Amino acid sequence: MRSIAVPxxxxTGRAIAAINVATHAARRTVTECLEDVLPPSPPPCPPHPAPHPLTL
Structure with a gap:
């Protein structure tokens, strides 16, 4: 069995769930799984701005 899981x-970038795909090892090679099943990585999110200090 071959299996791939991604968060x-x-x-905010916090992992809230996961997706798993499994297949019989005879159906796909590791390379085929990585190329055909695993989605491309999305671009990174821009950093959140620092909170503004409270001014009085």
């Missing part, structure tokens, strides 16, 4: 992240 699902919210807007």
């Amino acid at each position: 699902l992240r919210d807007r």
Whole structure:
């Protein structure tokens, strides 16, 4: 059996769930799984701006 799992992240980058795909080892090679099943990585999210200090 071959299996690939990836995290699902919210807007802040926190992992909130996961997706798993499994297949019989005779059906796909490791390379085929990586190329055909694993989605491309999305671009990284821009960093959140630092909170503004409270001014009085």
